[in-house]
Amino acid sequence: MHLRFLGTSAGTPTRARNVTSHALVRDDGRTWILDAGDGTQQQAMRFGLRAKTVDGILITHLHSDHCLGLPGLLAWLGIHGRTDPVHVVGPVGLGAWLDLTHRVTDTELPFALVVRELAEDREVLDLPGWRAVAVRIRHRIACWGYVLREPDRPRRLLVDQAIALGVPPPLRKRLVRGETVTLDDGRTVAPEACSEPGRPGRSVVLLGDTDDADAILPDAMDCDLLVREATYAADRDANARQWGHSTTVMTGDFAARCRARHLVATHLSARYTVPNGGRHPAVEALVAEIQARCPDTRVTAAKDGLVVDI
Numbered sequence: 631m632h633l634r635f636l637g638t639s640a641g642t643p644t645r646a647r648n649v650t651s652h653a654l655v656r657d658d659g660r661t662w663i664l665d666a667g668d669g670t671q672q673q674a675m676r677f678g679l680r681a682k683t684v685d686g687i688l689i690t691h692l693h694s695d696h697c698l699g700l701p702g703l704l705a706w707l708g709i710h711g712r713t714d715p716v717h718v719v720g721p722v723g724l725g726a727w728l729d730l731t732h733r734v735t736d737t738e739l740p741f742a743l744v745v746r747e748l749a750e751d752r753e754v755l756d757l758p759g760w761r762a763v764a765v766r767i768r769h770r771i772a773c774w775g776y777v778l779r780e781p782d783r784p785r786r787l788l789v790d791q792a793i794a795l796g797v798p799p800p801l802r803k804r805l806v807r808g809e810t811v812t813l814d815d816g817r818t819v820a821p822e823a824c825s826e827p828g829r830p831g832r833s834v835v836l837l838g839d840t841d842d843a844d845a846i847l848p849d850a851m852d853c854d855l856l857v858r859e860a861t862y863a864a865d866r867d868a869n870a871r872q873w874g875h876s877t878t879v880m881t882g883d884f885a886a887r888c889r890a891r892h893l894v895a896t897h898l899s900a901r902y903t904v905p906n907g908g909r910h911p912a913v914e915a916l917v918a919e920i921q922a923r924c925p926d927t928r929v930t931a932a933k934d935g936l937v938v939d940i
């Protein structure tokens with residue numbers, strides 16, 4: 631399973647970075663896209679996304695740099711042979727906006743579009759193959775973060791060993807449940823003898839723009855991957871609070887509090903990512919500021935095309 635960054639710039643694109651979007655790709659190839667800034671269809675092609683594998687798109691909020699690419703992305707899915715339904719999840723207003731856009735632009739999608747608008751502060755989502763929840767986080771307009779968790783993988787029976795030990799089929803199920811069983815001849819067989827341990831499902835936390843994401847903290851604890859914006863360096867705390875964004879300090883502190891294994895900081899202000907003669911800190915300096923706040927978390931700065939294994 632991996633996350634592919636399609637766009638990593640805040641507000642406006644730069645020559646090297648498009649506006650926000652990333653794609654979560656499961657081991658079986660099924661894909662959910664988070665946010666779709668303008669030009670996301672071009673980025674999807676550039677980085678080899680396949681239209682038939684996209685199950686849906688999660689929109690964090692309706693600021694233009696996070697959603698203006700959605701109509702084009704949906705059209706791209708249709709042009710590239712998509713016929714199965716596509717799910718779109720996002721704030722109230724998303725459905726009306728898409729309806730109007732499709733009507734005015736005479737767009738007919740060759741698949742059913744299933745729109746789910748979020749109205750509550752916390753909503754459980756029915757995404758195929760995921761246990762998912764959307765939680766409202768603070769920003770200038772209604773904005774959500776998403777937690778996607780794989781189902782736990784149960785213990786797996788090693789059939790050859792079960793047969794060799796003479797464990798009859800009815801007792802094998804109990805071994806997989808982690809129980810020790812007693813055979814007719816009095817021997818006991820522990821689950822470790824003929825089954826592999828299960829594995830807790832991996833979890834991914836994908837946040838929208840925010841200067842306070844504490845509401846999602848209980849759902850985000852111990853995540854394998856956290857993606858949060860770090861629009862500003864530490865010295866621009868006032869700007870961050872004015873615009874409802876995060877500094878490196880806020881993002882690093884949040885990663886430490888939720889004990890994220892890996893944090894990828896994205897939505898970086900263009901002032902840090904274009905050559906500027908050294909007037910602003912470089913991206914490496916932002917990473918150092920974040921890392922200082924969360925020493926136990928691996929920290930990476932996103933860039934377009936980056937693939938992060940989970």
Ligand SMILES: [Zn+2]
Nearest residue numbers: 691693769839
């Ligand atoms: Zn925003």
